[in-house]
Amino acid sequence: MLVYSFQGFSQERPLQQSKELPQRTDAPTNSQQPNNPNQDNNEKGRKTLEPRPISEYKIISVKNDTTHVDTALTIVKDYEFNYLRKDDLHLLPFTNVGQTYVTLSHTFNTTSLMPLFGARARHFNYYEVEDINYYHVPTPVTELYFRTVFEQGQNLEAFFTTNISPQVNIFIGYKGLRSLGKYQHILTSTGNFQVGFSVDTKNDRxxxxxxxxxxxxxxxxxxxxxxxxxxxYLGDDEEFDDRSALDVNFEDAENILDGRRFYLNQSYDIIKKNDSIQNNQITLGHVIDFTDKEYRYEQSSANEIFGEAFETTNLRDEVEFQEVNNQLSLTFSNAVLGRIGGLIGHADYNYGYQRVLIQESGTIPNRLIGDVFYTGATYNNTIGKLAIDGLAKINVSGDFDGNHIQGAISYPLSIGSISASVSTNSRRPNYNFLLYQSDYVEYNWFNDFDNVQTQRLAFDFKSKKYVDASLTFTTINNYTYFAANGIEVDQEGFENPVTFNIAKPTQYDEQVNYLKLKASKTFEYGVLGSSSDLIYQNVSSDDEVLNVPDIVVRSSLYYKDHWFDKALYLQTGFTAKYFTSYNGDGYDPILAEFYTQNQQEIEGFPIVDFFFNAKIKTARIYFKVENIPSLLFGNDNFVAPAQPFRDDVIRFGLQWNYFL
Structure with a gap:
């Protein structure tokens, strides 16, 4: 209904519209076509509309970086065809679609001055401000996404955007998932809704x-x-090939993350640059971000693996969070001096619970309420071919101290480009490290942790001819994490008590050094192609507080060609992924957080998938056989303590763009 309603008023249409779709990104523009899209048709005496170049269908990020709609079928598109719609090289999924992911490598590139809301294991599929794009399209565009899941359910996404005038674009989209899963009590049900618009006035001010x-x-x-x-699970009994027959720790709990956000970013050119007369420009900017989140953990009856509980039935932990962030900026632009800007902002936050908890060890408050005023400056310039970017922000008053400084330079080369950046960030740990309340006794705390201080130095080299490579060195002081705290529980059938780990917030008082080297290369020769990615990591500290595998590698070998007089484009091959053994983080369902543990090693194992992808016009079809080693040799692998890896499965998917 939305598609046809918008189509009725969004574009002025000629008498007849060509059935041709916009040009593929892998097809050259026909330079012999007349520039005028309305041409006389001598045979039928009517007008036709030529397809618009795909480059006119623009995607604009919140930072104004611009790309375009891409309907090509590449190996990168295969990597991104998943629940997150992103390349998941650094992630390892849990057994069911929509569950959390184990993080195999880190970036530590936050620019925030404020603590973040907790339940970070639930945020992999949470749309942040930078995940929302804006558009400028000559005709309406619809994208449909579908992929099968595990057992009952499906993963669907629909998106629509159109320009109701050359200056105004609107968009709306929804992604929904429901998957029962193959193990007991791991159903997932998620929904992500987005709607928005962008406006650029005719005078471009x-x-x-x-x-x-x-x-x-x-x-x-x-x-x-x-x-x-x-x-x-580790045994060879065929009875347990049916994963629903395996015992789990409990079957009466669930957690949910709810979130709503209103975001507005507007700017006005007080003095507008004119290339022929005026060289200076002054721009007034305003950004408001209102975020409202809620996280709940519910369980029918208390379970001994989490220790003693205040309640025996109907446990419910619920935390709320609201933050309003207002920022004003003034920017001066000059062809010689570049862009120099200043900003001031105010953040008002309210995080907490509905009760005050009084214990023998002390009182745990119910709320963290306050505000922060901050200021900062930005600088951007291009001197010759050298691009320079700088940003500095600091909290000047309020309840939280914080600062962030970063600088970057980049330079294009004949074989690619090279860039370097340095940054330092100091901010308070996330809210759930500072304050948490639960019906479980062990999950109640109120901490006054110091700021986490992160320094990051990065180098990047990009070259289609040679290799894409990056080197990052990060040092962290006051690194804050959840640590394993064992509880011994008598279990039937076991002579000795079984140790279960619960998560406790901990701040490390020594320095953590993290080195990461990543290299990627795609090579194609005729109808054959290969793509490889390598991540090498090294962590040095006096204690094992940050655990990652030393090596993560992925490689693809594939065949690609046009069939049926180029009506179909085919891509098929194998992708293998491997990581070395390490002490993988455990998962805590009460907090929806991962915790550091050093008692159980997660053995590295290969993940091999076979894919068969095809493209017909702007429709891309994906078939994949996942985890072939499990099909051949069985599966006894884990992604985290007590969390098994996915078995072999055949999945089908579709991604389709409509250009009206």
Missing amino acids: YHVKTHFTAQDLLNQENGGLSPQGVIN
Whole structure:
């Protein structure tokens, strides 16, 4: 209904519209076509509309970086065809679609001055401000996405955008998932809604980007396999090839992350640059971000693996968070001096619970309420071919100290480009490290942690001819993490008590050094192609507080060609991924957080997938056989303690763009 309604008023259409679609990104523009899209048709005496170049269908980020709609079928598109719609090289999924992911490598590139809301394991599929794009399209565009899941359910996404005038664009989209999963009590049900618009006035002085998002991410939680379930999972008994027969720790819990956000980014050119007369420009900018989040953990009855509980039935932990961030900026632009800007801002936050908890060890408050005033400066310039960017922000008053400084330079080369950046960030740990309340006794705390101080130095080299490579060195002081705190529980069938880990907030008082080297290369020769990615990591500290595998590698070998007189483009081959053994983080369902543990090693294992992808016009079809080693040799691998890896499965998907 939305598609046809918008089509009725969004574009002025000629008498007849050509059935041709916009040009493929892998096809050259026909330079012999007349520039005028309305041409006389001598045979029919009517007018036709030529297809618009795909480059006119622009995608604009919140930072004004511009790309265009891409309907090509490449190996990168295969990597991005997943629930997150992003390349997941550095991630390892849990058993069901929509559950969390194990992070195999880190970036530590936050620019925030404020603590973040907790439940970070639920935020992989949460749309942040930078995940929302804006558009400028000559005709309406619709994108449909579908992919099968595990057992009952499906993963669907629909998106529509159109320009109701050359200056005004609107967009609306929804991504929904429901998947039962193959293990007991791990159903996932998520929804991500976005709607927004952008405006650029005819005189090009006033610009607006705004959006609203509403998101709910629900996961049933089973606490992973029970000790007996782990034994049966590792055994050879065919009875347990049916994964629903494996015992789990509990079957009566779920957690959910709800979030809503209104975002407005507007600017007005007080003095507008004119290339022929005026060389200076002054721009007034304003950004408002209102975020409202809620996280809940619910369980029918208390479970001993989390220790003592205040309640025996109907446990419910619920935390709320609201933040309003207002920022004003003034920017001066000059062809010689570049862009020099200043900013001031105010953040008002309210995080907490509905009760005050009084214990023998002390009182745990119910709220963290306050505000922060901050100021900063920006600088951007291009001197010859050298691009320079700088940003500095600092909290000048309020309840939280914080600062962020970064600088970057980049230079184009004949074989690619090279860039370097340095940054330092100091901010308070996330809110759930500072204050948390639960019906479980062990999950109640109020901490006054110091700021986490992060220094980051990065170098990047990009070259289609040679290799894309990056080197990052990060040092962290006051690194804050959740640490494993064991509880011994008597389990039936086991002579000795079984140790279960719960997560406790901890701040490390020594320095953590993290080195990361990443290299990527895609090579194609005729109808054959290969793509390889390598990540090398090294962590040095006096204690094992940050655990990552030393090596993560992925490689693809594939065949590609046009069939049926170029009516179909085919891509098929194998992708293999491997990571070295390491002490993988454990997952805590109450917090929806990962914790550091050093008792159980997660053995590295190969993940091999076979894919068969095809493209017909602007429709891309994906078939994949996932985890072939499991099909051939069985599966006894884990992604985290008590969390098994996915078995082999055949999945089908579709991505289709319509250009009206």
